[in-house]
Amino acid sequence: MHFFNVKKAFKKVGLGIETHQAKQIVQRFDSNFDEELTISDIHDIFKASSESLNQEVDRRTVYSQSTPMSPLSLSKQSLEYVRDVFELILQACCVADKARHTLSKRPQFSIKKAIQVLKQRGSSLLAIKRLASVCETHQLLTGDLIEQVDSADVGLPSSSREESNSL
């Protein structure tokens, strides 16, 4: 699926998007970096973080990379839910863009510094990891920082290395 198909899919649920937005969406879910979405990438668009729910989706979705899928017919309500998902994907892309713009304006800025500030405010390692993972999804931070967060090398105080959610 090319970016123009993404545009079409969004239009189908009543969301007109620009070419650069469609390209951003492809970039986010394109697992093999060929600027196209495979069926498995499209599957990821709708994947929730709950493992049990995803197993249920896998159980119900039988697809093959080589066999084209038959057209789906969705109820009005289901289409609205798809629209909600698309709308939030779009929103996330816009916010990530804002972060990228802020980062490019000030070269001395980095997600790492922001994480250090959060750590000094007593954020837990788990909360910081979650934030870092969101930034990773949107390619806002580099691989080495993810490793540093994993090994708690962003200067996390020992007291905040316990599991807690608060930021």
Place this chain on the structure above:
Amino acid sequence: MVALKKQNQMHDRGKHDELMGELVRSPNLGQELEYLIEIMKQLQSVETQLDKAREKLIMRC
């Protein structure tokens, strides 16, 4: 164990001093970092909403 804890504390202190030094040298940096943190939190909040919307869709279909 105690030595490791002490080493961690010294490492934390070093990082803290380094950041504080930078914030003092560039007063706008603190404000702009604050803005960046806000955007990061906003992004996390949208992603949480997205996850809930996906769950709703999965439950529906």
